[in-house]
Amino acid sequence: MAAGKPSVELCKGVGGLEKVVLREARGTSAEVYLYGAHVTSWKNDHGEELLFVSSKAIFKPPKAIRGGIPICFPQFGGFGNLEQHGFARNRLWSIDENAPPFEGNSCFKAFVDLILMPSEEDSKIWPHSYEFRLRVALTPGGDLILTSRVRNTSADGKPFAFTFAYHTYFSVSDISEVRVEGLETLDYLDNLKDKERFTEQGDALTFESEVDKIYLSTPTKIAIIDHEKKRTFVLRKEGLPDAVVWNPWDKKAKAMADFGDDEYKHMLCVEAAAIEKPITLKPGEEWKGRQELSAVPSSYCSGQLDPQKVLYG
Numbered sequence: 284m285a286a287g288k289p290s291v292e293l294c295k296g297v298g299g300l301e302k303v304v305l306r307e308a309r310g311t312s313a314e315v316y317l318y319g320a321h322v323t324s325w326k327n328d329h330g331e332e333l334l335f336v337s338s339k340a341i342f343k344p345p346k347a348i349r350g351g352i353p354i355c356f357p358q359f360g361g362f363g364n365l366e367q368h369g370f371a372r373n374r375l376w377s378i379d380e381n382a383p384p385f386e387g388n389s390c391f392k393a394f395v396d397l398i399l400m401p402s403e404e405d406s407k408i409w410p411h412s413y414e415f416r417l418r419v420a421l422t423p424g425g426d427l428i429l430t431s432r433v434r435n436t437s438a439d440g441k442p443f444a445f446t447f448a449y450h451t452y453f454s455v456s457d458i459s460e461v462r463v464e465g466l467e468t469l470d471y472l473d474n475l476k477d478k479e480r481f482t483e484q485g486d487a488l489t490f491e492s493e494v495d496k497i498y499l500s501t502p503t504k505i506a507i508i509d510h511e512k513k514r515t516f517v518l519r520k521e522g523l524p525d526a527v528v529w530n531p532w533d534k535k536a537k538a539m540a541d542f543g544d545d546e547y548k549h550m551l552c553v554e555a556a557a558i559e560k561p562i563t564l565k566p567g568e569e570w571k572g573r574q575e576l577s578a579v580p581s582s583y584c585s586g587q588l589d590p591q592k593v594l595y596g
């Protein structure tokens with residue numbers, strides 16, 4: 284890909300919706316729609332797309348875009364009375380020109396700050412005062428960092444609680460060739476079994492049917508290994524103890540209007556999340572949740588990947 288200077292450009296995307304395109308010197312890029320503060324693209328220095336977005340995705344409010352990285356806030360899934368995954372993913376966010384300094388990634392050049400504050404309508408369904416700031420940053424090496432800061436701005440002394448997820452859809456060559464490392468032996472809630480709690484077995488996860496699990500208190504690093512592509516995604520997270528793993532498989536895929544029948548083969552959601560223990564904020568308090576994604580070539584040793592290297596190397 285053409286190398287150049289880091290840049291940030293606001294332009295029109297699909298359906299005339301506004302998006303911000305981030306580019307870094309080596310030719311890596313990312314795209315973020317203001318609708319949902321939704322990352323829809325992350326490309327490496329060969330111009331290869333690393334995130335999955337459905338060919339049937341609908342870029343039209345109020346439907347959330349199918350793929351990329353939807354923001355689930357203030358509710359993950361059906362864990363509460365709000366609509367599935369909350370409303371942040373189908374609200375129009377604004378560019379935050381005056382974001383307070385973000386600790387830890389102020390040296391990056393290709394980033395955008397977005398902000399969501401409650402509208403009158405939102406206050407009716409979730410009566411809390413907050414500012415939600417999201418920074419999407421592309422590092423010089425092409426890593427994608429999402430940092431969320433939610434602040435309780437209430438003047439009436441009222442705390443609030445929320446659940447959250449970065450609902451990341453990774454693009455994979457073939458789901459049956461994918462392994463996830465870092466979630467072995469952990470407890471999880473199985474969404475397909477009424478959120479019943481189970482303990483994962485000792486091996487890395489592989490996929491041969493529908494999966495919808497919320498792993499609890501996970502390590503801060505999870506690896507998604509795509510054997511066919513010889514690519515490993517490394518997901519690092521802070522402030523987000525849980526991790527959701529989702530693939531709809533064939534039957535559910537067919538039932539979703541904005542998802543191709545066979546597309547389940549080419550995606551896997553691994554979602555850094557805070558679900559089991561909702562985050563509670565008193566007035567004036569702020570929560571920070573960060574997800575860092577990198578894509579690295581898988582290193583093989585007689586066909587086997589060394590999990591120690593991927594997770595701790």
Ligand SMILES: O=P(O)(O)OC[C@H]1O[C@@H](O)[C@H](O)[C@@H](O)[C@@H]1O
Nearest residue numbers: 360367368450474495496527529
């Ligand atoms: O269709 P939606 O609302 O985007 O949700 C997709 C999936 O998102 C996952 O995070 C949930 O665990 C699944 O239960 C859900 O089906």
